[in-house]
Amino acid sequence: MNYIGEHLLPGQLGNFFIILSLVASLVATFAYFNSARSSIENDALQWKKLARYAFVIETISVFSVFIILFYIIYNHLFEYHYAWKHSSLSLEFKYMLACFWEGQEGSFLLWSFWHCVLGLILINTSKKWEAPVMTVISFAQFCLATMIAGLYFFGWRLGSNPFELLRNSGVLDNAPALHINFDTTQALRPDYMASITDGNDLNPLLQNYWMVIHPPVLFMGFASTIVPFAFVIAGLWKKNFGEWTKPALPWALFSGAVLGVGIMMGAAWAYESLTFGGYWAWDPVENASLVPWMVMIAGIHTLLIYKSTGHSLRATHLFFILSFSLILYSTFLTRSGILGDSSVHAFTDLGMNWQLLAFLFVFVIPSLLFFISSYKQIPAVKKEEDPSSREFWMFIGSLVFFLSAIVIISKTSLPVVNKIFGTKIAAPADPEFSYNGIQVYVSIIIGLLTAVSQYLKYKETSGKFFWKKILLPTLASFVIAALILAFGNIDYNKQGVLFQGSICLAIACSVYAVIANAAYIWLGVKGSLKLSGGSIAHVGFGMVLLGILISSSKKEILSYNTSGIAMNFGQESKEKTGENLTLVKGLQSDMGKYWVTYESDSAHPKKQLWFYNIRFKRKDGKEEFVLKPNAFVNYKGNEGLMANPASKHYWDHDVFTYITSLPNPEKQKDTTTFQTTRLNTGDSLFYSNGFVIVEGLNENDSVPKDIFGDNGKLYEASLKIYSKTGSIYTVVPKLAFAKENFLAIPDTITAEGLVLQLEKVNADKSIELGTKESSAVLQYVTLKAYKFPFINLLWLGVIITATGIIISMVRRIRLNKMA
Amino acid sequence: MKKIHIILLVLIAASIAVLISFLKTATTYDTIETAMSKPGKFVHVIAKLDHNQPIEYDAVNNPNYLSFTAVDSLGKSVKVVYRNAKPDNLESSERLVLQGSYKENHFECKTIMMKCPSKYKDDMKAAEKNIQSAVDNKQY
Numbered sequence: 001m002n003y004i005g006e007h008l009l010p011g012q013l014g015n016f017f018i019i020l021s022l023v024a025s026l027v028a029t030f031a032y033f034n035s036a037r038s039s040i041e042n043d044a045l046q047w048k049k050l051a052r053y054a055f056v057i058e059t060i061s062v063f064s065v066f067i068i069l070f071y072i073i074y075n076h077l078f079e080y081h082y083a084w085k086h087s088s089l090s091l092e093f094k095y096m097l098a099c100f101w102e103g104q105e106g107s108f109l110l111w112s113f114w115h116c117v118l119g120l121i122l123i124n125t126s127k128k129w130e131a132p133v134m135t136v137i138s139f140a141q142f143c144l145a146t147m148i149a150g151l152y153f154f155g156w157r158l159g160s161n162p163f164e165l166l167r168n169s170g171v172l173d174n175a176p177a178l179h180i181n182f183d184t185t186q187a188l189r190p191d192y193m194a195s196i197t198d199g200n201d202l203n204p205l206l207q208n209y210w211m212v213i214h215p216p217v218l219f220m221g222f223a224s225t226i227v228p229f230a231f232v233i234a235g236l237w238k239k240n241f242g243e244w245t246k247p248a249l250p251w252a253l254f255s256g257a258v259l260g261v262g263i264m265m266g267a268a269w270a271y272e273s274l275t276f277g278g279y280w281a282w283d284p285v286e287n288a289s290l291v292p293w294m295v296m297i298a299g300i301h302t303l304l305i306y307k308s309t310g311h312s313l314r315a316t317h318l319f320f321i322l323s324f325s326l327i328l329y330s331t332f333l334t335r336s337g338i339l340g341d342s343s344v345h346a347f348t349d350l351g352m353n354w355q356l357l358a359f360l361f362v363f364v365i366p367s368l369l370f371f372i373s374s375y376k377q378i379p380a381v382k383k384e385e386d387p388s389s390r391e392f393w394m395f396i397g398s399l400v401f402f403l404s405a406i407v408i409i410s411k412t413s414l415p416v417v418n419k420i421f422g423t424k425i426a427a428p429a430d431p432e433f434s435y436n437g438i439q440v441y442v443s444i445i446i447g448l449l450t451a452v453s454q455y456l457k458y459k460e461t462s463g464k465f466f467w468k469k470i471l472l473p474t475l476a477s478f479v480i481a482a483l484i485l486a487f488g489n490i491d492y493n494k495q496g497v498l499f500q501g502s503i504c505l506a507i508a509c510s511v512y513a514v515i516a517n518a519a520y521i522w523l524g525v526k527g528s529l530k531l532s533g534g535s536i537a538h539v540g541f542g543m544v545l546l547g548i549l550i551s552s553s554k555k556e557i558l559s560y561n562t563s564g565i566a567m568n569f570g571q572e573s574k575e576k577t578g579e580n581l582t583l584v585k586g587l588q589s590d591m592g593k594y595w596v597t598y599e600s601d602s603a604h605p606k607k608q609l610w611f612y613n614i615r616f617k618r619k620d621g622k623e624e625f626v627l628k629p630n631a632f633v634n635y636k637g638n639e640g641l642m643a644n645p646a647s648k649h650y651w652d653h654d655v656f657t658y659i660t661s662l663p664n665p666e667k668q669k670d671t672t673t674f675q676t677t678r679l680n681t682g683d684s685l686f687y688s689n690g691f692v693i694v695e696g697l698n699e700n701d702s703v704p705k706d707i708f709g710d711n712g713k714l715y716e717a718s719l720k721i722y723s724k725t726g727s728i729y730t731v732v733p734k735l736a737f738a739k740e741n742f743l744a745i746p747d748t749i750t751a752e753g754l755v756l757q758l759e760k761v762n763a764d765k766s767i768e769l770g771t772k773e774s775s776a777v778l779q780y781v782t783l784k785a786y787k788f789p790f791i792n793l794l795w796l797g798v799i800i801t802a803t804g805i806i807i808s809m810v811r812r813i814r815l816n817k818m819a
Numbered sequence: 820m821k822k823i824h825i826i827l828l829v830l831i832a833a834s835i836a837v838l839i840s841f842l843k844t845a846t847t848y849d850t851i852e853t854a855m856s857k858p859g860k861f862v863h864v865i866a867k868l869d870h871n872q873p874i875e876y877d878a879v880n881n882p883n884y885l886s887f888t889a890v891d892s893l894g895k896s897v898k899v900v901y902r903n904a905k906p907d908n909l910e911s912s913e914r915l916v917l918q919g920s921y922k923e924n925h926f927e928c929k930t931i932m933m934k935c936p937s938k939y940k941d942d943m944k945a946a947e948k949n950i951q952s953a954v955d956n957k958q959y
Contacts, residue, residue, distance in 0.1 A: 340934065341848075341865065341916050384821045396826055403834045410838055414845070424848040429861035429918070429929070434844060438837050578883020580904040641907035660904035661878045753879070782882040782904050 003167070005193035006079045011163040014068040018161070021061035021112075022145040028054035028138035036131035036237065048131055052123060055134065058141060059116040065148070066109055069162050070100060078196045081169040082106070082162045088201035090606065098211040099202040101219075104335055104352075105148050105162035110215060112144040114223035122227070126247055132234035133227070140226055143359050147352070160352060166196065204609075204632040204642050210269035218266060218289065221259030222327050225292060227251040228299065229324035232317050233367060236374050242313060245303055246816055252300045252320070253809035257802045259293045264798040271791070273644050278555070279794070280548075282435045284343040287412040288330030294405035295323040298398040305391040305398075308458045310381045312395055317371055317378060319402065325364040326409065332356045338415050342427060388463070390456035397449040404442040408435065433495055436552070440502045443545050447509030450538050451477070451516035454524060473512075473519035480515065481508035492553035507549050513542030530811055537804025540797045547794030558592045558655070558785040580660050583614065585779040587727075594618055598781050599626070608633055612659060612781050616648070629658045629783065653789040661782035674770030676759055688773055689752055690723040695730075697765060709739035717758045717767055721749060733758040733769075746770075846918075851895040855921050864917045864926070866891040868909060876905040889915060889926070898925040906933055 031051035038044040069082065073096050078084040086099040086106075100106045119137050126133055150161025167188055172178050178195055180186040231248035235241050266286065271279035280286060299319030302312040333339055336353045385392040411434065414425055428434045455461075455470045484490075485504050493500050517538040525531040559581040583589050583598035595617040602611045611630045618624070631643040645658035677685055685692045700714040708714070715735040722728055731747040735758040746757035757770035849862040868874075872888035885905045890896040899917060906912075912933040919928035 341863075341932075385823055387822060392823065395823060396830075399827060399830055403830055407834050407837055407841075411841055418848075425842070426846045426848050426863040426918075428841070428844040428846060434841060578881075578902055578904075580878075580882040582878050582882040584879070661876075661882060661907065663878065780879060782878045784904070 001187060001190060003079075003188070003193060004191045006165075007075075007077050008079075010068050010072050010077065011080060011165065014065055014072075014163040015161070017061040017064040017068065018145065018149055018163070021058050021065065022142065022149055024054045024058035024061055025138050025142040025145050027051075028058055029135055029142055032131050032135040032138055036135055036234075044131065051131070051134065051138070055119055055123065055138060058138070059120060062109070062112050062116050062141075065162075066113055069106065069109065070096070072163075073100060076199065078199050079166055079193055080162075081164045081166045081171065084166050084171075084196065084199045086200070086202060088199040090198075091202055092207075094209065094212055095202055095207050098206055098208075098215075101215045102202060102206055102211075103162070105160050107215060107219065108144055108147045109162070110219045111223055112141060112148075114220045115141050115144065115226065118223060118227060129231065129234055129244060129247055132237050133230040136230035136233050137226060140363075143362065147355065147359075156354075157351065158355065167192065204607075205274065205644075208269065208273045208644075210265065210273060214262065214265040214269055217258060218262030221255065221262040221293075222289075222331075224251065224255035224258055225296060225324045225327050228255065228296070228320040229367070232320045233370065236317070236370050239374075239377065241378050242306065242310075245306055245313075245316070246819070248320075249300075249303055249307070250809045250812045250816070252296065252303060253805050253812065255323075256293065256296050256300055257805040257809070259289070259296065260805075261798065261802050263289050263293060264795075268795065271788075272647070278552075278788075279791075282432055284339045284412045284415075285334050287408050288326075288333050291405045291409045291412075292323045292326040292330065294401050294408075295319050295326060298402040298405070299323055301394050301398040301401075305394050309385075309389075309391045310379070311385060311391050312398075314375065314378050314380060315395070315398070319398075321367050321371055325360070325367070326405075328360040328363055329409075332360050333412070333416070338419060340415075342415050386460040388456065388461045388466075390453055390458050390461070393449055393453045393456060397446060397453065400442060400445050400449075404439065407438065411435070433499075437495065437499060440499065440506050440549075443506045443549070444502065444509050447506060447513045447542065447545055450542060451509065451512040454517060454520045454535060454538070469523050470516065473516040473523070476519070477508070477512040477515040481511040484511065488550070488554075490550075490553060503549055503553050507546060510542045510545035510549060514539050514546065517542060529807065533804050533806075533808030533811060535804070536807060537801050540800030540802070540804055543793050543797030544801060545797075547790055547792075547797050550790040551788050551794060554789045556592075556787040556789075558594070558787055559657070559783060560592065579784055580782050581785070582661075582780050582782045587725075588617075591616075591785065596785075598779075604630075614657065614781075614783070616655065627655070627657050631659045631662065633662065649792070651792065653787055654791050655785065655787055657783050657785040659781050659783050663780060674755075674757055674759070674772045676768050676770050678762070678766055678768050680764075680766045685769065685771065687752075687754060687771055689725075689754075690721060692756070692769075692771070693720045693722070694718075694767065694769070695720050697761065697767060699761075703736075703738075707738060708736065711737065711740070713737040715758060715761045715767075717769070719756060719769075721752065721754070723752055727752075731756055735759070735761060744770075850893055851889070851891045851897045851926075852893065854926065855895075855897065858921045858923070861918070861920045861929075864889070864891065866897075866915050866917060868912060868915060869896055870910075872896075874905070874909070878904070886925075889917060897921070899928050900925045901928040901931055906931055908933055 028051050031047045031054055035044045035047035035051055038047060072080050072083050073087050076083065076087065076089055082103060082105065086102045087096065091099060101110050115137060119134060119141070122133055122137070123130060147159045148162055149159040150164060151158045166172060172188060172192065174184055176182040176184050178188055178192045180189055228248045228251055231244040231251070235244035263286075266289070267279040270281070270286075296319070299316055302316040302319060305312040306316055332353075334343075336356050338353075385395065411427075414427065417423060418425055451473075452470065455466055457465070484507060488507075490500070490504055490507065492503055517535045520535045521527060521532045524535065557579050559579055581589065581591060581596075583596060585598050585600075588595050588597045597615045597617070599613045599615050601613065603609070604611070609630055609632050611628045614627050614629065616623075616625050616627060625648055627646040627648060629643065629646040631641050633641055641659065641662055643659040645656055647654045647656040679685060679694050681694050681696055683694050685694075695718045698716040698718065700716065701712075703712045703714050705712065713736070715737075716732050717735075719731050719733070720728060721731065729749050729752070731749060733747040733756045734745040736743045736745065742760075744757045744759060746755050748755045753773055755772040755774065757772070758767060759770045760768040762768070846861050846863060849857075849864055851864055851866060854860075854862045854864050866889035869888040869890045875886040876884070882904055883902050885901040885903065887899055887901075887909070888896050889899045899919075909915075909931075914934040916932040916934070917926065917928050918930040918932070919926055921927070
């Protein structure tokens with residue numbers, strides 16, 4: 001059947017390029033494999049030539065698939081499931097990329113794209129290593145190509161195809177209106193496309209600039225971990241054990257910098273735009289990307305040890321193999337749906353679990369077996385490391401870092417354990433502390449080692465030399481750390497004295513790491529920027545540690561419920577007041593150091609996005625500012641609220657707030673009725689939150705006749721309301737007598753939830769006043785507010801670390817070129 | 820034995836000790852029935868919101884008190900108290916992971932994780948709605 005309004009060409013082209021990339025990557029793998037294996041020089045060269053062609057075709061295919069899929073999204077071709085599911089007509093251009101990699105298929109493509117880019121660079125730079133290294137990468141490309149192939153083999157589906165048509169995806173199968181004769185067993189109507197007017201749109205929480213930039217960087221980091229891995233395999237394969245470390249080092253550094261920045265961009269996103277209440281929650285998805293990075297960093301350090309002393313080559317092999325393996329493992333964790341009950345933001349199951357597992361095992365098992373079987377052949381130095389040597393402590397540091405990573409990933413793997421053994425183990429009651437309580441010791445050790453290791457020399461260090469150099473930075477750190485601890489009020493005692501003490505010690509050690517490494521730039525390398533990459537990276541890393549420790553332990557909840565509205569905490573009055581605070585529009589509330597007022601709201605011109613203006617006024621009167629947290633309300637028929645926080649940045653802390661609840665006008669129908677009371681001028685009337693005084697009654701005869709008729713009158717009762725909170729309001733409910741009919745014009749005090757209506761004026765000038773108390777008239781927001789101190793130290797630290805690593809990388813590339 | 824090997828062993832032993840102690844603090848996934856049989860014990864319960872029972876939440880009166888009824892796949896139900904703001908997509912969630920412990924007559928919930936028919940999944944209902952409304956519009 002021919003359907004009207006479909007554009008099938010892009011999909012056909014796309015599928016052609018998917019198949020082409022599948023074939024080309026397979027050819028590239030095979031040809032590179034033969035080239036690497038061949039001992040005849042000319043054969044090897046011929047194979048290599050073929051392989052290069054194949055890889056270039058592979059690259060063109062992947063880029064084409066990328067462009068075609070983007071074309072489909074850009075042109076809103078909703079006959080394609082991917083475009084329909086992830087985008088919509090109203091989606092802004094900048095989010096078209098975001099929705100491109102919202103789905104699994106697009107993110108696999110992104111990964112594949114970076115492999116192509118890295119592969120092209122490797123072809124041009126890796127010389128004799130090209131064939132074996134590119135064999136590994138081409139094979140990985142083949143595996144990634146299968147992920148988006150969408151082919152069927154004997155009932156097994158291989159991959160999920162991004163060019164699947166909406167009508168084949170199953171979504172329309174149960175929509176009778178789209179089928180001939182409204183019968184779902186019949187075929188689709190030929191003009192079904194006329195009904196598909198818009199797509200499902202991008203999840204509003206992902207409509208954020210971080211979603212545009214974070215995934216590309218993170219996936220570049222993911223993709224880059226394969227390079228050191230491929231060099232390890234190449235070394236094992238060619239039985240050329242140490243030499244690969246030279247070209248691999250800059251790549252490992254590159255990977256460490258990019259992956260690290262990618263992860264922290266995710267953290268910044270979580271902090272700035274999501275309502276997780278922080279930048280890191282030890283969520284399985286976060287851990288899964290952190291752990292490969294930690295292992296990569298451990299590998300970089302053991303590699304540096306090897307280059308200077310010949311030690312630790314075996315460990316380097318293991319670390320680089322595991323770093324890439326953990327990337328594959330995290331791919332499995334986050335994409336298989338296995339984390340469903342333990343993570344707030346994993347992908348859901350696409351029914352590709354066996355394929356993801358195969359992807360993991362096809363790399364991990366052979367590479368580990370290869371490593372174990374060659375273990376004895378990998379050269380190792382017999383002589384023991386001297387405890388006064390740099391390599392001794394660097395190795396211990398790497399080991400601690402590595403083991404800490406293993407502990408984290410083991411804890412994260414609980415759902416996998418449950419799956420394998422059928423157990424029902426769940427995370428501890430306080431999952432964050434179960435991580436923090438251990439990692440704080442890791443940060444003490446790492447902070448200390450980061451501080452002192454650079455002052456040690458390789459092989460061995462004389463005590464005199466060491467103490468002479470390190471004395472000054474140690475004293476300086478001691479003083480500064482003491483000042484911070486004395487005046488910084490590090491009083492985080494929720495988890496007991498031991499944990500508080502550990503935090504203090506960890507803070508001291510990270511201060512030491514910052515100062516000692518900063519000092520080393522002058523004391524050690526005499527201010528040479530070229531040589532100080534390592535020190536700069538370590539300064540940054542120390543700042544990251546310090547930022548994490550202070551911001552987490554000094555995080556304050558500002559919105560502890562202190563408002564006059566909600567003092568009833570139910571039966572259990574010992575219950576600590578909650579973290580949420582309700583602000584009634586126009587009413588000033590007490591929030592710690594601030595008076596806060598929900599002043600007004602405004603809507604986004606195009607989207608169902610609302611901005612709430614919350615004014616913060618310091619009680620000491622020194623400062624006033626307005627924060628505008630926003631929220632998507634009932635976005636595109638999805639009932640509910642999706643909030644984005646707002647924060648006020650200071651150099652030393654952030655004030656951070658987001659909306660947690662809003663009144664739902666649908667559910668809060670005004671059901672209460674007016675109660676009528678007869679009152680004279682000067683009388684008072686009590687309501688639940690105060691009292692009303694009748695100040696006077698004004699009768700107005702001179703009203704426009706064309707509206708009111710001949711005997712028209714307008715009564716105005718002026719009332720004063722004294723609220724318990726101390727506020728005084730004046731309201732004037734009106735009663736019109738127009739064209740022989742009475743018409744009441746009630747007046748409302750939103751903040752008090754009070755509606756007043758003048759119902760009747762009696763002959764004796766007494767009035768009958770209707771009062772109604774209803775929360776439905778209240779406009780309010782419920783929000784949370786936090787104070788994060790020294791969060792900027794963390795972000796700055798990340799930037800400095802990455803800069804330091806890049807400086808080192810550039811230096812290593814230069815050194816390799818000279819050699 | 821080299822010093823570094825001794826340190827290696829010590830560190831590995833420490834890591835194993837950490838993991839074992841982690842398992843000791845670990846909790847379990849329970850049904851409502853088993854959670855009720857061990858009051859005070861922190862558990863994870865996978866359940867659904869019982870739409871037939873009222874959801875009690877009044878942000879004006881107390882923004883930090885939510886109470887609703889959860890029912891698990893075995894049909895057992897329990898009153899849940901959550902002393903925090905009401906998660907806004909509670910009603911539309913298809914599954915809840917409740918973390919907390921049973922106390923006297925209710926489940927005192929510390930954390931609620933909602934599993935919604937999210938955008939990542941095929942949002943069949945929303946899709947249907949979209950399509951239906953599109954069709955309706957056309958018929959006018």
